[in-house]
Amino acid sequence: MSNRSNLFPETVERPTEAVPVSFEDTSIAFSAQSNSKLRKTYWLFALMNKGWLVNLGTFFIKIALRLHLPIKFLIKNTIFEQFCGGESIRDSEHTIQQLHKAHIGTILDYSVEGEETEKSFDETTLEILRTIERASEATDIPFSVFKVTGLASTELLEAVQIGDSLNKEQKAEFDRVLKRVDTLCRRAHERNVRIFIDAEESWIQDTIDTLSYEMMDRYNHERPIVYNTYQMYRWESLAHLRRDTEEARAKGYYLGAKLVRGAYMEKERVRSHEDEYQDPIQATKEDTDRDFNAAIDYALENRDVLSICLGTHNEYSCQYCVRRMQEMGIPANDPHVYFAQLLGMSDNISYNLASADYNVAKYVPYGPVEAVMPYLFRRADENKSIAGQSSREFTLVANELCRRKSCK
Known part of the structure; x- marks a missing residue:
């Protein structure tokens, strides 16, 4: 692998002081x-x-x-x-600049949902490409992001996951999905823009994971560009993070990982109960917290191949990461560690971390109000x-x- 110190020349190494962030x-x-x-x-x-x-x-x-x-x-x-942030990227510029003044990056999140036509999938792809282009123009947007369900129908993704035989029309449809995902990740690679692939429900997540690792193997050999998302409220996620890190190391590419707790617990538990399969969710919140913090430890110990973004509003986990970075002598602005929160929430975390020189970004959703x-x-x-x-x-x-x- 190439020398990581050359990947992010804008980073300035500063002496680390064991000062807690309030x-x-x-x-x-x-x-x-x-x-x-x-x-x-x-x-x-x-x-x-x-x-x-x-x-x-x-x-x-x-x-x-x-x-x-x-x-x-x-x-x-x-x-x-x-x-x-607004109804368009242009409308969001004021928010982007306000965050930038506080040394907080923006993650433009095109948040239109519920559209499941080929036309809407193509339109969403074009809009995500616009976010990548905007991110490439300045340092105020460190990541782009997309959901695979914005580019493909849930039914198709589920059919692929359970191994259904796809008919000719479905195969053509899935080929278009692969092309859309590759188009976004390739453009991100060309523009040197890191891009998140968001996590979704467990019955389509294996399909999303497979796409993510294929994109990493294509575009992450020089630097971490494509990031997959790990939902730590699923009991197998920590093991998957360790497995995927070792696979990335063996294949010679960088693993990008966004760590979140998760967002579909009620749906997951209802479906697992109705369909009588093992609940994929941790038994307790304490189990989730334990694995989330264990994932932080693992990531910091494997920074030669693994870059992370902590997508969390949990104050303890953010403090835990800060403390571990200080104990390990990792600079606050190390380019392989980011924190991220949603716009309008947990400003006490985002702004105080940024003020202490940690890498922070806000998810800034945008799109027509009704959508x-x-x-x-x-x-x-x-x-x-x-x-x-x-x-x-x-x-x-x-x-x-x-x-x-x-x-x-």
């Missing part, structure tokens, strides 16, 4: 928000902190959208503004369902508002 410093966390914007954020999380209200609001918004009622302005100036509503509904539900998430966000914003008043 996620309680709200003056840094909300430094980019004006008083009026912060008050707006306060009221939004105050509402999202009430589960019954989130359920009721989601219900009525869905009805209003079906009836084509004029509520786009309300949505765009509340939940859309909080969690999305990204499924994403926004999940964000609202996630804040409601993750233990203490909306309360944590609300408390931090409240603390900063109080601090600003006392500073006057």
Whole structure:
């Protein structure tokens, strides 16, 4: 393999000091928000902190959208503004620049969902290519990202995974999927842009994994370009990460790994129960946390071949990675370790890590308001369902508002 020190010439080696990063410093966390914007954020999380209200609001918004009622302005100036960059890449430029000022990168995430036609798959491919081109123009976008279900039907991916015999039409359809995936990864390689392939449900994930490793073997021999995603709430993921690292080492390519906890637990458990197969999800949250942190240790110990991005809002895991990096003498801005959070969430993690010189990026979803509503509904539900998430966000914003008043 080539000398890694030459892969990222923009990196500056700095002496590592064992200084903890505080996620309680709200003056840094909300430094980019004006008083009026912060008050707006306060009221939004105050509402999202009430589960019954989130359920009721989601219900009525869905009805209003079906009836084509004029509520786009309300949505765009509340939940859309909080969690999305805009309706296009151009609309997102202000967000990209604001994050860049805080030394936080942007991951443009084209979040249109629910379209399953060949035309929509081709249109999504073209849009992801635009994100790659934009990322290649400056250092403010360190990664691009796509979901394979944005390029292929779930039914086809599942048929491939279970080994069904594909008919002539399905084979042609899957050939087009392979071409779309290769087009994106090849362009990312040509433009020197790292690209995430997001994880999805277990009944199609093996197909996605196979595509990811094939792309890595094509395009990761010089540097880590293609990253697969490991959902650590699945009990086999840590073993897979170790297996895949050794395979990459044996074949002479770099493994890119985005580590997440996971996003489909309820669906996974319901389906495994209904179809009577082994639940792929860890027995307890503690098991997930243990494997996530073990994956951090493994990745830091294997940086000769493995680059990671921690896609997490878990404060302990972020602190754990920081501490292990310090103990191992790994510089904060080591190019093979990134942290990532969603726009509008966990700014206390993102901004404080960036302020301490760690590599941080925000997922910035974008797309037409109506088309990204499924994403926004999940964000609202996630804040409601993750233990203490909306309360944590609300408390931090409240603390900063109080601090600003006392500073006057």
